[in-house]
Each structure stands twice: as C-alpha cells, then as structure tokens.
Amino acid sequence: MNIPKSVSMYCPNCKKHTDHKMRLFKTGQARAMSKGTRRMQRKHKSGYGGKTKFPAYVKKQNKRPTFVAECETCKKKISFVINKRMKKAELV
Ligand SMILES: [Zn+2]
Incomplete structure (x- = not known):
C-alpha cells in the first residue's frame, strides 16, 4: 500500500x-533490566521451569x-496506527 x-x-x-512528515515506526531494542524482562527471567529460573509464553500456532x-x-x-x-492489515507499507 502506498x-x-x-x-x-x-x-x-x-x-x-x-504539513506533517510521515515515517514508519520501528520498535527499539528491549531493555535488559526492565521490570518485564526481569519478571520473565525469574519465572523461567524458579521451579521446574518450562515455557511461560508459547508461540502462536497460526501467525x-x-x-x-x-x-x-x-x-x-x-x-x-x-x-498512529492505520487500522488495516497490509503486507507492505511504502512511503511515496
Ligand atoms: Zn504543530
């Protein structure tokens, strides 16, 4: 989509x-010491372990x-999010 x-x-x-200049948003790198990553690490280390988050069957x-x-x-x-799924978003 153009x-x-x-x-x-x-x-x-x-x-x-x-006039607004448009560009695609890119996610930054996840922080190693953030609350969420620390919580996940603690979950994986304690007990018998196992996965706490499973990958989606159908992506x-x-x-x-x-x-x-x-x-x-x-x-x-x-x-803002354009509420439409698209394979490719090109800025023209
Ligand atoms: Zn302004």
Whole structure:
C-alpha cells in the first residue's frame, strides 16, 4: 500500500492543519533490566521451569503498521496506527 510522504493533518500543538512528515515506526531494542524482562527471567529460573509464553500456532500474515507524523512547523510527533492489515507499507 502506498502512503504519502507528507500529509496535511491537524496538529494539537499548533491547533490547526499543518504539513506533517510521515515515517514508519520501528520498535527499539528491549531493555535488559526492565521490570518485564526481569519478571520473565525469574519465572523461567524458579521451579521446574518450562515455557511461560508459547508461540502462536497460526501467525498473522500481515501487520498493522504504525506511523509517526512530525509537524513541520513545531516538530511535534504524533504516532498512529492505520487500522488495516497490509503486507507492505511504502512511503511515496
Ligand atoms: Zn504543530
């Protein structure tokens, strides 16, 4: 699916429609010392162990991409999800 590189949309900071630069959101690296990873490590180490999270039997083929729109006047970023599964999201 083709998505335009710049879109005119409402900016809550400027309180009017301005041009926004679009880009795809990428997840960062998971922190090793975060509460969630520490909890998972504790779960795996205690008792007889075993998996606490199982992989899905049927994986979804496509993903709903998250986009980040940056206002070109105030440089504020808004992230949003396009609620449609797509194989490929291209910025044109
Ligand atoms: Zn703005």
